[in-house]
Amino acid sequence: MIRKKQKQVPHTSGRNEKKRSKSRCSVFAKCGACSHIDVPYEEQLSIKQGSMIKLLNTFCYVDKIVGMDDPFHYRCKVNSVLLKRKDGSVVHGNYSEGTHRIVPIENCLIEDERADRLITDTAKLLGDFKIKIYNDRSDFGLVRYLMVRIGKFTGEMMLVIVTRSPIFPSKNNFIKALLKIHPEVKTVVQNVNSRSDSMVLGDRDIVMYGKGYITDELCGMKFRISPRSFYQVNPVQAEKIYKRAIELADLKGDEVVIDAYCGTGTIGLIAAAAAGRVIGVELNADAIRDAKKNAEINSVENIEFICDDSTKFLEDYAEKGGQADVVLLDPPRAGVGDALIETLKRVKPSRIVYVSCNPFSLERDLKKFTEDGEYTVKAITPYDMFPMTEHVEVVSLLERMTKRKPDTGISLSLDMGEYYDIIEKETMNRQKNE
Numbered sequence: 482m483i484r485k486k487q488k489q490v491p492h493t494s495g496r497n498e499k500k501r502s503k504s505r506c507s508v509f510a511k512c513g514a515c516s517h518i519d520v521p522y523e524e525q526l527s528i529k530q531g532s533m534i535k536l537l538n539t540f541c542y543v544d545k546i547v548g549m550d551d552p553f554h555y556r557c558k559v560n561s562v563l564l565k566r567k568d569g570s571v572v573h574g575n576y577s578e579g580t581h582r583i584v585p586i587e588n589c590l591i592e593d594e595r596a597d598r599l600i601t602d603t604a605k606l607l608g609d610f611k612i613k614i615y616n617d618r619s620d621f622g623l624v625r626y627l628m629v630r631i632g633k634f635t636g637e638m639m640l641v642i643v644t645r646s647p648i649f650p651s652k653n654n655f656i657k658a659l660l661k662i663h664p665e666v667k668t669v670v671q672n673v674n675s676r677s678d679s680m681v682l683g684d685r686d687i688v689m690y691g692k693g694y695i696t697d698e699l700c701g702m703k704f705r706i707s708p709r710s711f712y713q714v715n716p717v718q719a720e721k722i723y724k725r726a727i728e729l730a731d732l733k734g735d736e737v738v739i740d741a742y743c744g745t746g747t748i749g750l751i752a753a754a755a756a757g758r759v760i761g762v763e764l765n766a767d768a769i770r771d772a773k774k775n776a777e778i779n780s781v782e783n784i785e786f787i788c789d790d791s792t793k794f795l796e797d798y799a800e801k802g803g804q805a806d807v808v809l810l811d812p813p814r815a816g817v818g819d820a821l822i823e824t825l826k827r828v829k830p831s832r833i834v835y836v837s838c839n840p841f842s843l844e845r846d847l848k849k850f851t852e853d854g855e856y857t858v859k860a861i862t863p864y865d866m867f868p869m870t871e872h873v874e875v876v877s878l879l880e881r882m883t884k885r886k887p888d889t890g891i892s893l894s895l896d897m898g899e900y901y902d903i904i905e906k907e908t909m910n911r912q913k914n915e
């Protein structure tokens with residue numbers, strides 16, 4: 482394999498755009514969440530492509546970034562903080578980037594418009610019902626945040642009202658009035674958060690209306706979403722990423738697959754149809770509960786879910802001599818880290834599909850995977866999961882090398898793929914000449 486030299490597009494953060502006096506977003510200067518909002522979409526993609534090539538091209542060829550046909554209003558999960566104005570009206574918005582200042586937002590360009598409408602009307606209703614809005618300076622009031630989750634492909638909507646304590650005055654009348662304006666809402670949950678940190682959701686959910694969860698469909702399967710379980714905020718791109726991950730896993734039907742950061746089981750459940758057996762591992766107990774339910778509603782029987790830290794699980798698994806053919810990794814921004822990589826090298830899966838939401842921790846982890854020549858990177862495909870922001874999601878494939886790097890003492894400026902290609906060619910030439 483010859484490492485191709487890829488054309489690099491200079492990296493810009495879109496910061497110059499901030500200087501423009503007129504942004505397409507009315508709160509751009511105050512909110513600051515979408516650093517690329519005024520960069521034309523094609524240019525955003527080429528900026529991201531350029532930075533991914535710069536960062537990851539040393540491992541293997543970086544595919545063309547997969548963008549969105551419509552890069553606006555893609556967020557299906559919206560959090561909003563509430564603010565009571567002096568005139569008694571209630572407005573909603575975001576904290577200004579890096580501060581504790583609330584920026585009122587009516588129409589966000591990346592959030593689902595249905596979610597924004599529901600939040601605006603709920604905030605108004607809270608004001609009409611004279612329900613107290615929490616003020617973190619005085620530590621007084623009841624309602625702190627609103628969260629809306631939408632099933633992109635089912636249209637189901639969930640409203641979560643986050644309160645300081647478990648009370649809710651005029652609960653039934655409030656729900657009645659809300660459903661009159663938004664009959665499409667499937668469920669309303671009160672989440673109790675009495676903490677003083679910046680976490681939006683607390684540990685207790687009280688179902689006010691409906692079943693307490695909604696359902697969405699991805700890759701032909703149904704997924705249950707409850708207030709606190711992880712579900713990708715951009716399902717259109719998530720579906721493409723999952724399909725690519727399954728394609729790279731290259732399952733033949735009898736493999737043992739470990740989905741090491743399985744969330745509500747999404748990738749593992751999709752993989753199960755093409756594999757022998759799947760084990761999903763996840764730290765969050767709520768997500769595991771949803772994952773088990775998801776297996777049941779999709780009638781998937783060759784999957785089991787374990788609530789554990791993935792490194793600890795893999796250490797125990799390796800200790801017991803457990804085997805895996807394919808491992809799927811989809812960790813949070815911190816990446817998987819050295820301990821998990823060392824353990825995986827003992828389990829020896831032939832393929833590792835690594836889905837990353839942070840290319841910098843991916844780069845660090847890929848270095849660790851490949852440093853002793855035990856694994857080599859075979860594919861890198863970037864996805865624009867968060868248009869208008871600087872974030873990039875990457876799907877990559879690592880393959881296990883069957884031969885180990887010989888200790889020649891010679892420093893080679895080739896990667897192991899190139900090295901073995903050359904050895905193979907030389908052997909063939911020698912055989913021809915013999």
Ligand code: SAH
Binds near residue numbers: 712762812
């Ligand atoms: N693959 C899933 C979830 C990816 S998000 C999906 O696409 O929907 C990453 C998940 O890793 C989260 O659900 C988080 O709770 C879980 N997680 C974080 N740290 C973990 C750890 N140390 N061990 C196992 N799971 C972890």
